[in-house]
Amino acid sequence: MSAATLDDTTVPKGQTPRKGHGRIRSRWAPYVTVLKYALLLFFLVFFLMPVYALVVTSLKDPAEVGVDTVWNLPSTLSFDSFATVWPKLQDGLVNSLMLAIPASLISSLLGAANGFVLSKWRFPGADFVFPLILFGMFIPYQSVLIPMTETMSFLGLKGGLDGLILVHIIYGLPLTTLIFRSYFAGISDEIVEAAEVDGAGMLRTFFHVALPVAPPAFAVAIIWQFTSAWNDFLFGAVLTTNRAYWPVTIALNNIAGGQAVPFNEAMASALIACLPTLLVYILLGRFFMRGLMAGALKG
Amino acid sequence: MNVDITNAEAAGITLDGVDKVYRGGVKAVSGVDLTIDPGEFMVLVGPSGCGKSTLLRMIAGLEEVTAGRVHIGDTDVTNKLPQQRDVAMVFQSYALYPRMSVRRNMEFGLRMRGTKAAERKARAAEVAETLGLAHLLERRPAALSGGQRQRVAMGRAIVRRPKVFLMDEPLSNLDAKLRVSMRAELSRLHQRLGVTTVYVTHDQIEAMTLGQRVAVLRDGVLQQCDTPANLFHKPVNLFVAAFIGSPGMNFVSARVEGGRVGFGGLSIPVPEGRTLADGEVILGVRPTGITLPGEGRPALTAVPEVIEDLGDERHVVFPVAAPRVDTDATRAAVDAESADDVLLPDDHARFTVKLPIDVPVTLGEPLELAINPARLHFFDPATGAAL
Ligand SMILES: Nc1ncnc2c1ncn2[C@@H]1O[C@H](COP(=O)(O)OP(=O)(O)OP(=O)(O)O)[C@@H](O)[C@H]1O
Ligand SMILES: [Mg+2]
Numbered sequence: 132m133s134a135a136t137l138d139d140t141t142v143p144k145g146q147t148p149r150k151g152h153g154r155i156r157s158r159w160a161p162y163v164t165v166l167k168y169a170l171l172l173f174f175l176v177f178f179l180m181p182v183y184a185l186v187v188t189s190l191k192d193p194a195e196v197g198v199d200t201v202w203n204l205p206s207t208l209s210f211d212s213f214a215t216v217w218p219k220l221q222d223g224l225v226n227s228l229m230l231a232i233p234a235s236l237i238s239s240l241l242g243a244a245n246g247f248v249l250s251k252w253r254f255p256g257a258d259f260v261f262p263l264i265l266f267g268m269f270i271p272y273q274s275v276l277i278p279m280t281e282t283m284s285f286l287g288l289k290g291g292l293d294g295l296i297l298v299h300i301i302y303g304l305p306l307t308t309l310i311f312r313s314y315f316a317g318i319s320d321e322i323v324e325a326a327e328v329d330g331a332g333m334l335r336t337f338f339h340v341a342l343p344v345a346p347p348a349f350a351v352a353i354i355w356q357f358t359s360a361w362n363d364f365l366f367g368a369v370l371t372t373n374r375a376y377w378p379v380t381i382a383l384n385n386i387a388g389g390q391a392v393p394f395n396e397a398m399a400s401a402l403i404a405c406l407p408t409l410l411v412y413i414l415l416g417r418f419f420m421r422g423l424m425a426g427a428l429k430g
Numbered sequence: 431m432n433v434d435i436t437n438a439e440a441a442g443i444t445l446d447g448v449d450k451v452y453r454g455g456v457k458a459v460s461g462v463d464l465t466i467d468p469g470e471f472m473v474l475v476g477p478s479g480c481g482k483s484t485l486l487r488m489i490a491g492l493e494e495v496t497a498g499r500v501h502i503g504d505t506d507v508t509n510k511l512p513q514q515r516d517v518a519m520v521f522q523s524y525a526l527y528p529r530m531s532v533r534r535n536m537e538f539g540l541r542m543r544g545t546k547a548a549e550r551k552a553r554a555a556e557v558a559e560t561l562g563l564a565h566l567l568e569r570r571p572a573a574l575s576g577g578q579r580q581r582v583a584m585g586r587a588i589v590r591r592p593k594v595f596l597m598d599e600p601l602s603n604l605d606a607k608l609r610v611s612m613r614a615e616l617s618r619l620h621q622r623l624g625v626t627t628v629y630v631t632h633d634q635i636e637a638m639t640l641g642q643r644v645a646v647l648r649d650g651v652l653q654q655c656d657t658p659a660n661l662f663h664k665p666v667n668l669f670v671a672a673f674i675g676s677p678g679m680n681f682v683s684a685r686v687e688g689g690r691v692g693f694g695g696l697s698i699p700v701p702e703g704r705t706l707a708d709g710e711v712i713l714g715v716r717p718t719g720i721t722l723p724g725e726g727r728p729a730l731t732a733v734p735e736v737i738e739d740l741g742d743e744r745h746v747v748f749p750v751a752a753p754r755v756d757t758d759a760t761r762a763a764v765d766a767e768s769a770d771d772v773l774l775p776d777d778h779a780r781f782t783v784k785l786p787i788d789v790p791v792t793l794g795e796p797l798e799l800a801i802n803p804a805r806l807h808f809f810d811p812a813t814g815a816a817l
Binding site: 326331335 | 522542
């Protein structure tokens with residue numbers, strides 16, 4: 132073990148050498164490593180158990196489903212459960228897409244505009260406005276429920292999807308503003324100033340210079356907004372009075388919430404309902420991981 | 431299409447009692463009056479934090495003036511936005527637009543001003559040709575070297591044919607060799623384009639080699655604005671004298687009495703044509719003002735303490751038996767180097783002299799030198815003003 136031969140003099144400057152570090156490590160290191168991995172494996176299995184049950188049950192033949200066979204693998208693969216629930220979920224899925232796509236796109240775009248102005252095109256009072264916007268993040272949904280429905284009724288937006296979209300856009304703004312403000316703060320001021328000197332005003336600087344460098348921030352904002360709009364139940368339940376506008380979460384609740392619903396159908400619906408958010412993450416996650424900005428901004 | 435990248439009308443710049451107080455009360459620039467002629471290459475120089483960038487940014491319109499007026503040509507631009515001033519700026523970080531190709535970077539300013547695509551393309555191509563960027567036009571800034579980015583930043587300014595170029599330490603991110611060659615290229619470009627240029631640097635050598643005139647700033651106050659030769663030979667005060675020149679001017683406390691200046695056992699007649707009242711003065715002499723012994727020059731015996739060989743010349747440092755000059759002005763002028771003094775064992779002045787390489791010099795061996803009286807400078811110890 133090379134670690135055992137290390138003595139204190141090899142510890143880099145500025146770091147306090149840990150007494151006896153090398154020796155202790157040499158003796159126990161293998162056991163500690165094994166223990167560490169065993170623990171990690173345990174938690175992995177523990178957290179994946181529900182997912183396993185979900186996937187396995189939804190793929191079983193309806194006849195095979197039962198409480199005592201929850202952990203068994205399906206003897207034959209069957210997509211019957213999916214076929215059964217699909218008609219009941221179809222409208223909800225479409226509604227949710229019609230809701231989550233515009234809501235996440237628009238609130239990201241508005242958040243980008245906010246973030247840009249708050250970090251790069253400062254106006255007097257910006258330091259006052261930003262905390263005010265942020266404050267919106269800390270208002271619990273329940274507390275605005277009644278005034279919100281009142282306002283929506285007043286505006287004639289209650290009942291349909293457009294009102295729900297508007298609510299999600301507005302509720303998303305504090306977070307998207309925060310994401311973009313932090314992101315744009317990392318861009319050098321000189322780039323914005325160069326655009327200014329080059330003859331671009333605020334809007335053109337935003338569209339031509341700021342937006343093109345923002346895809347990673349968009350990925351983060353859209354993933355977040357899409358997921359939260361998709362998963363929302365409360366606002367959907369309150370604002371959509373007509374079942375034709377129900378988002379998938381409510382449809383899902385009606386399938387899974389009933390007493391007599393077979394496990395396999397509940398599981399299959401849940402799986403279908405969570406696929407789009409997974410898909411968004413898989414598609415966009417790559418985008419922001421790639422670090423589009425690397426090396427492009429500095430010097 | 432034949433395009434002409436030279437600018438038809440160069441405009442002068444006038445600063446009229448310009449002040450800048452930042453929020454929080456930092457007074458970055460105070461009462462600067464400066465007239466820059468059309469087509470002139472003006473350099474703003476001074477130690478870090480003296481307000482050079484602030485002054486430049488006020489000309490660009492990126493910073494509001496607290497008081498005073500700014501004119502570009504005949505137009506009062508004091509309250510105009512940067513977009514309305516027709517200036518182009520080269521930033522220290524180059525500030526290229528990261529998601530645009532070199533071509534689109536260069537065309538951006540033209541696009542924002544509504545120039546037709548065909549003309550934009552022709553102009554960008556022409557400038558790219560001039561700057562040796564033609565083969566890089568489709569690349570993104572991230573795929574360029576530092577020197578190439580610097581050229582693109584320059585090209586982006588030139589393409590626009592602005593009334594004025596503003597440059598804030600554009601060469602400071604380049605390595606020493608490249609900096610020297612870009613410096614020469616900048617001079618050539620300026621001669622060719624004839625655009626009024628304001629150039630900020632803290633490097634006095636860059637200032638002296640580039641500037642037709644150089645404005646020296648200290649703590650936001652304009653000290654002297656003159657040709658490099660005049661700054662070197664006729665500094666108006668101790669600060670300018672200490673700031674300009676490398677190695678810096680040698681200073682020593684001296685006494686004037688009856689037409690002679692005395693310091694460290696030496697007594698030199700006050701140079702012809704100068705009248706100095708009796709009393710304390712600060713005497714300054716450039717490293718080139720001390721020479722090998724010559725006709726009628728007051729002799730000086732030096733015991734070398736440090737010898738620096740530069741290949742074709744030699745810098746020799748020796749102590750002088752008279753008090754060192756240590757005023758705010760000299761300290762501000764040399765800021766970084768002043769730490770050396772701390773190591774000196776006594777409070778005697780140290781002189782540096784530039785000698786030809788073929789003169790034999792040995793550490794600790796006395797060496798006969800002479801002072802050129804015509805090259806002496808005198809400053810008032812109280813105010814620092816040249817006498
Ligand atoms: N935005 C700002 N807010 C407050 N003070 C500022 C601001 N920008 C600059 N200053 C202060 O104004 C003074 C002049 O700054 P400036 O950037 O003009 O100096 P400089 O001569 O360009 O220095 P350097 O050579 O280091 O770039 C400094 O004291 C600086 O701290
Ligand atoms: Mg500066």
